[in-house]
Amino acid sequence: MKKTTQVFAYLIISLLSFSTTWAQNKSKTLAKRPALVVGIVVDQMRYDYLYKYQDRYSDNGFKRLMREGLNCQDNHYNYAPTVTAAGHASVYTGTVPAVHGIVGNDWTDVATGKKVYCTEDSTVTTVGTTGKTGFMSPKNLWTSTITDQLRISQNFRSKTIAIALKDRGAILPGGHTANGSYWYDSKEGRWITSTFYMKELPSWVQKFNAEEKALKYVKQGWNTLYPIDTYVQSAEDNLPFEGKLPSEKTPTFPHALEGPNPLEIIRSTPYGNSITKDFALKAIEEEKLGQNNNTDFLAVSFSSTDYVGHAFGPQSIELEDTYLRLDRDIAEILSYLDKQFGKDRVLVFLTADHAVAEVPGYLQSKKMPGGVFEANKALTEAKSALQKEFGSDKLIIGSENSQLYIDHSLVEKLAINRKKLHQVILAAYSKIEGTSTIIDMQDVANSTLIQPYKDLVTNGYNPARSGDFMILLKPQWFMGGKTGTTHSTLYAYDTHVPLLFYGWKVKPQELSSRTSISDISTTLANWLGCMEPSGSIGKIIPIAK
Template identity: 30%
Template sequence: MRPTTTRRAHRLTGLALFCAGFAAGPVDAQTLPPSLIVVLVVDQMRADTIERYSDQWTSGLRRLLDEGAVFREAKHSYFGTLTCAGHATIATGTVPRTHGMILDGWWDPMAGQRVRCTADDTVEIVAYGPGARERHGPAHMLVPTLADELRLQNDPPAQVAAFAVKARAAVPLAGRRGDAVAWFDAGNVWTTSTAFTDAPLPFIANYIRAQPVEDALGLVWTPLHGSSATTSTKGGDFAHTLAAEPGREFYNAWRRSPWADQYVTGLAIASVDALALGAGSGTDYLAVGFSAPDYVGHDFGPHSAEVQDIYLRLDRAIGRLLDHLDRNVGHDRYVVALSADHGLGPTPEHATEMGLDAGRIDRREVIDHVNAVLEPFFGPGKHAVGMTHIEFYFALGVYDRLLASPEALSAVLEALEQYPGIHRVYRGEELETGPFGDRVTQQVARSYYPERSGDLVIIPKPYWYTWVRAADHGTGYDYDARVPLVIAGPGIIPGHYSTAAAPEDLAPTLAFLAGVTLARPDGLVLTDALSDRNRP
């Protein structure tokens, strides 16, 4: 095991070795750039998942742990740990302050509504069936992804494929362009957009036609043989039956089942064959977002029987993908990176039972409370209008009035900081310049993008959340921020590393292996795990 280092020492060491390596070339003469980069992102996976459940894994996850470089101290370096922010961070090598994809979206004071991070009015829907409702694309992403750079710098350009149930996972992983990109629309149909293609791709259409989602109608999710948990966290036997007829109930349950991740695995395998990924002279790119664990974790909690089983099944799904890559690309011709967009906290009820201060903060009640505080100063009205997890927004012009009225601003801040479950409140302007003296403020600043973040940023106490679900995430506390980080393949030294690492380090490391340059990464090349780290 490597000795633990601070992030600063890691940064300096990584920079020195990177510069030395750049002068000598992207990789040593005996390690060619990979023919294919595979990025696997688990939507919701705590770092301690490995310690809890890995003894049950026998396939893909087990292989990555045995053959890869495993960074035991990896954690997201910012505070707002949600799906869109996490996938964009992994895809670009930057933090939300740079890539702009904060949380899962933000409040638009001009429109008076929430903006989803991948909502894109510049594109048209390209659907693989009837009913698609939403237009998604990369318009809000502010920096190129690793996939973009592989397309730009490779000759011929890299082929890019990305799949996930959630659009806010698939789109950031793909970037500005992609040869095959798809997600499962809110209208319950596989979909893409004109950001990626002008018409449905035949191989995806054929796959969906041959293996419709509706094949799961009436299936019963029970624990796999070998799982040590057979009782549902919500009581009773672990047996979740999907509806027998297509409709909202069925599709919502399907998203929350292992069959969803198996489906995107099948799409990924089909893309390897149809696009001949990894068969060309350059480096292609395949990204898969596994969305089901997030839904399951929210419903049942991080240590539930359902979460344990969803990872056991994910182990097999990833194994199926890796076996296919071995046969069709070559075991020593592709590099795999695995991480997660965020972890998950315990249910507040369980934390309370254990004697901890925990709970949920009702965002609508917080908005109403602030409006009541402001009424003596500004009169009745909707002065505060939106709150998205940690970001708090006032109506247009109200925050300027607050800045001009120290007494009113002080009353708002005092009322919020005394509100149950709230740890601290930042004014937006506090986060625009550094340096910042404490870790939490550093994390919050890395999540702050002035044009999209709130007028105020509200930080909950540990084990408090601003969303009414059984279990949640979205903070920078370790149960949300610490995630697995594994890289395996040619040029990587297997082993367990205690050096500091973050998911934003994946894209720079993969770019280094492929011999391409990222424009302005916040992450670092993980030089400790490179086989050529000691070259002159």
């Protein structure tokens, strides 16, 4: 009897031990899909910013994504020109402007000659404020997005919410089927949307707007997060090629943020990122994202890095401070996701919509090449040459995205040979310092460009929306002002951006082989088990098993 009792006790202990082990293993089993995908686009973030400020980042923001995730170290845009709208569209469609149609922030419609803003839509109206800042939708986007495809794959039981200060930074990532895309209206400091998505703002958005967070942020003013003499990765704080915020006499700290409309100035401070983060976390909570047994998607774009970068440039203390504060915002997001879901139930990716050039004035101060192209002078020179050669200075009807739009009907009427037209424009522009060449967009294959650049131009060209001739400047030359910087070229300083994946299914890995921005949505579709977007051309990025 005693022996029988001992055997029985042994069986019970073994069964309990097996059950515990089975339960533990079950809890470690990776879910088929994550509860939530969070896409983060940092506007104008160059790849090197991951490392330039690395020693000053916390352990829980950018460094955590790099330490615990997949770091695609040679990730580039595969088209030109590189601008915000085209970048956001390309990240989420897995294709290029030649296919998805968003060739720039603005363009001239070739058929009508009308200037078009990327997300304009006169058939919808503003929700959340008065005025036309909400006359927006994704109707100009020709393809589906990964956010669309994920909803389709779940029979629209899941949710997509997209958020950015810029309308284009929210609308294009949200795709055609977003439950809500929200952007910031600076007239009253509110988050708004359009009737494309809903008839009135959800109560939680109205309550958030009523808190007047934007005004509270700007009232703090903007001083450096740390003592200013510790910003050794940046140039000194008062340089002639830095821009100034409204109502300020010098581009120096502390910034009072007391311009004519402080609610607009917030865009050009780190607080624009912080209020975006606040709104994004509130959206997860109130929309109950990741809590409905489906895979939801939150698309967030941090726009203030672009505003600050344009005004002050990559070597400014303002930009360094903005990234140090953004690192804290990202750390807060990751911490929130940990508490709500756990790392293995959330998939996060981070990239940028384009990178940026150095400020020419800064380069020149260091005896390096670069400059600001005199675009107006060049255009005047070209029109004068066209008048002399063909008897008309009306042949050029528009200039967008470093491209010239030609009046095709006038060319036909005057029986002008396109090759001759190209030669006259090239000769005129070549008189202006900084010009490299003029490319006939209909004959890129026969241009003098090296093949990699031919591919970039071809991928960015859409005959319905692009210009006839592209103005290619020399490296580190751009069309802009004497202060600050910009982007849009085909050079690596504009195309090389971060790409980090973190969380569900992702193990620590550094990938040095080339990836393109088109690979993001294609990879997400593969991992999530849904169809890739309708125009997708990307490849699946390999991950460590």
